[in-house]
């Protein structure tokens with residue numbers, strides 16, 4: 001099943017491509033920035049808390065059919081889109097679901113643009129490891 005953490009990451013990735021979270025009652029939110037330094041931004045965390053508070057009821061990522069509540073229900077899993085490697089919901093039972101939200105993004109995938117990411121910056125982690133190694137060698 002798609003754990004809450006996976007759904008959170010899914011939203012974070014798509015927000016970085018400008019896909020807002022839409023509400024059945026009207027309105028949409030798109031926190032910006034999504035990432036600050038090596039963590040999710042306060043704006044994104046506030047949005048996520050709002051989603052969790054409602055159990056994901058009545059909101060869904062623009063261009064998708066599954067509400068966040070459905071994604072949190074356990075009937076869905078997260079897989080990588082075959083076209084752009086972004087996280088997409090798939091049925092846990094193995095039936096391929098509808099298209100990736102990237103289907104209506106013009107000019108995507110685009111390898112020229114910085115790719116959406118998680119807050120963990122592996123490059124700076126590598127740099128820390130490299131520095132630690134350098135120190136132990138002195």
Ligand SMILES: [Zn+2]
Pocket residue numbers: 081082083084085086100101102103
């Ligand atoms: Zn895609």
